[in-house]
Amino acid sequence: MKLLDLYIGKTVIAAILMVLLVLLGLDGTFSFLAELKELEKNYQAPQAFMFILMTLPRRIYDFMPVAVLIGCLVGMGTLAGTSELTVVRAAGVSIARLVYSAVRPVLVIVALGLVLGQFVVPKTEQYAQSERSRNLVAGPPSSARDGYWYREEGQYIHIQAIQPNGVMYGVSRFLFDEKNDLVRSDFSERAIYQGDHWILERVRQTRMPGEHTESQTFETLRWETSVTPDVMSILALKPDYLSITGLYNYATYLSKQSLESKNYYFSFWKKVFQPITTIVMVFIAISFVFGPLRSVTMGQRITAGVLVGLLFHYAQQLLGLASIIYDIPPLLGAMLPMLICLVTGILLLRRV
Numbered sequence: 001m002k003l004l005d006l007y008i009g010k011t012v013i014a015a016i017l018m019v020l021l022v023l024l025g026l027d028g029t030f031s032f033l034a035e036l037k038e039l040e041k042n043y044q045a046p047q048a049f050m051f052i053l054m055t056l057p058r059r060i061y062d063f064m065p066v067a068v069l070i071g072c073l074v075g076m077g078t079l080a081g082t083s084e085l086t087v088v089r090a091a092g093v094s095i096a097r098l099v100y101s102a103v104r105p106v107l108v109i110v111a112l113g114l115v116l117g118q119f120v121v122p123k124t125e126q127y128a129q130s131e132r133s134r135n136l137v138a139g140p141p142s143s144a145r146d147g148y149w150y151r152e153e154g155q156y157i158h159i160q161a162i163q164p165n166g167v168m169y170g171v172s173r174f175l176f177d178e179k180n181d182l183v184r185s186d187f188s189e190r191a192i193y194q195g196d197h198w199i200l201e202r203v204r205q206t207r208m209p210g211e212h213t214e215s216q217t218f219e220t221l222r223w224e225t226s227v228t229p230d231v232m233s234i235l236a237l238k239p240d241y242l243s244i245t246g247l248y249n250y251a252t253y254l255s256k257q258s259l260e261s262k263n264y265y266f267s268f269w270k271k272v273f274q275p276i277t278t279i280v281m282v283f284i285a286i287s288f289v290f291g292p293l294r295s296v297t298m299g300q301r302i303t304a305g306v307l308v309g310l311l312f313h314y315a316q317q318l319l320g321l322a323s324i325i326y327d328i329p330p331l332l333g334a335m336l337p338m339l340i341c342l343v344t345g346i347l348l349l350r351r352v
Contacts, residue, residue, distance in 0.1 A: 001097075004088065008098070009105040011079060016071030016109065023063045028052050043135040054128035057120045058241060064113045065278050066309035068106055072285030073305045076102060077298060080289050095290065095349055103282050110275040117271055118243045125241040126164045126233055133161035134169050148235050152225060154178075162236040166193035166229040171200060173223075183208050191223065198223040239267035247271065262330050266320045269334035277312075277338045283345030284308060291348045312337055 035048035076098075079085045088098070133147065147170070150157045154177065160170025168191040175184040186205035191198045203218040234242060234250045242250070247268035254261035285305070293301050315337040323333035 004093070005101045005104060008076075008079070008101040012072055012075040012102050013105045013108075015075035015078070016067050016106075019071040019074065020060065020063060020067040023067060024056065024059055027059055027063070028056070031055075038136065040136055043132070047131070047135050051128050051132050054124050054131075057116050057124050061113055061116045061121055062240075064109060065274065065281050065312070066305075068109060068278050069281035069285055069309050070302060070305035072102060072106075072282050073288060073293070073301045074298065076286055076289045077293070077301045080294065081298070085289075095286070099283065099286055099349070102286060103279055106279060106282055110278050113278065114275060117274070118245070121241060122233070122237060122243045122246060123164060126162070126236050129236060130161045130163045130169075134163075148232075150227065150232075150235055152227065157227075159232070159236075162232045164229070164233055167191070168198075168232065181208075186221075188221070193229050198225065198227075239264050240270075242267070244268065244271050260324075262324045263320070266323050266330035266333055269331050270316065270320070273334055273338050277341070280338055280342045280345060283349065284341055287345045287348030291351065312341060315340075 032048060032052050035051060036045065039045070039048070076085070085098070089095075147158055147160045148162060150159070154175060156174045156176070158170075158172040158174075159168050162168050169189065171188040171191045173184075173186050173188075174182060177183050184205065184207050186200075186203050188200035188204075189202040191200050200221040200223050201219070203221045205216045205218065205221075207214045207216070234246055239247060242264075247264050251261045251264035251268055254264060288301070288304060293304055316334070319328070319333040319336055320330075322328050323330045
């Protein structure tokens with residue numbers, strides 16, 4: 001039985017890696033071509049290529065469930081096409097035992113996905129996004145196409161690029177009084193975190209004391225704020241790019257501040273359930289191989305896998321939006337697509 005587990009495991013892993021490589025190649029190529037449309041003086045093809053390279057961990061993490069689904073369909077479908085699964089079944093091996101043999105190697109991929117999502121993706125994604133923004137954007141915020149907004153009491157802050165080492169570029173601050181009138185604004189080329197405060201460099205400040213304005217420049221300026229590099233790291237990334245712990249901490253913080261947090265809670269639960277979702281994809285693949293896709297061509301199996309993967313992806317996206325708009329609990333929205341796939345897979349396997 002160990003030889004059977006090893007043989008099925010090698011076949012499944014090889015198919016998953018092949019599918020993942022193809023998906024990454026296609027996605028990376030189209031993303032690189034899209035980046036070429038954004039070329040600027042400081043952002044040329046080498047910088048665009050490095051951006052795509054730095055976002056590879058995130059792309060691997062995103063494609064894992066679909067790659068497992070299509071890979072299992074290809075791997076197990078190959079064994080079915082050569083009648084090897086028929087021989088194994090005739091030898092008395094149950095469907096449940098075959099599922100176990102296919103799930104074992106997938107557990108390695110699940111572990112890799114957890115490591116990527118928790119430790120690698122947040123850092124590489126923030127570095128990639130910050131370098132892209134820093135190269136694309138130069139000058140005052142009026143010309144910025146990318147950036148991040150942050151509000152602190154009566155002050156609104158816009159940052160063009162945020163790096164994970166406590167450095168920000170293109171920091172604009174707008175201070176309003178109790179009547180919501182703008183009383184001061186300034187633009188700093190760079191900000192460096194110094195333990196408990198920020199040092200703004202090359203600051204151009206404008207004050208509005210009455211019906212006139214006063215301009216002043218500073219080489220450096222001290223900025224006292226509760227904003228830390230950790231908070232900025234979360235602000236700089238989309239919820240899906242944050243770690244599981246980072247999502248939970250920030251969602252809890254937003255809830256305590258009575259701010260909208262459902263988007264972050266939905267991304268949190270989606271990441272929590274992703275390992276289970278990946279394993280559920282094995283059930284779907286095997287149920288298809290022994291069920292409706294038992295005697296079809298390899299191309300039809302791949303097409304079916306792509307369609308199911310796309311349906312699952314868009315179902316997650318729609319339920320994520322629905323949880324925000326229609327006040328659906330984020331836990332339910334993240335769990336429902338996985339449960340539907342699991343029940344479908346189990347029902348198909350029971351029919352076999």
